[in-house]
Amino acid sequence: MTVYDLIANKVTTLVNNAHRDEVNSVCFANRMNSNIVYTGSDDAMINIWDRRDLARGTPIGHFIGHTEGVTNIASKGDGVYLASNGKDQMLKVWDMRKMNPYGKNYGPIRMTGYDYRWQQYPMAGR
DSSP states (O other): OEEEETTTTEEEEEOTTSSSSOEEEEEESBSSOTTEEEEEETTSEEEEEEGGGGGGOSOSEEEEOOSSOEEEEEEOBBSSEEEEEETTSOEEEEEGGGOEETTOOOOOOOOSOOOTTTSOOTTTTO
């Protein structure tokens, strides 16, 4: 993940291995205070980052629940609620106060690696 400062016209922070796959969506948690950032990825994870501590290179937490890649995330803007949709055809609403701490091994998350642009979802109806 690369953080670019438009005013200074330079990269300010580079976070290696922010996700295990491509990042598809990024948003701020709060419209008034933009220190918390969410990222959604094809690794089926939503990571939660504190911009003040990006140099550490690890998120402050994550949301686990999609079985396929996360295609889009959108914050309510209140710093608490976040909605996501994924390639698993699910819409989920998350509560920041219930995030999972980062660093625990939760095992394999992604189920099939399917691509919604050209494949029928293999887990439909199960």
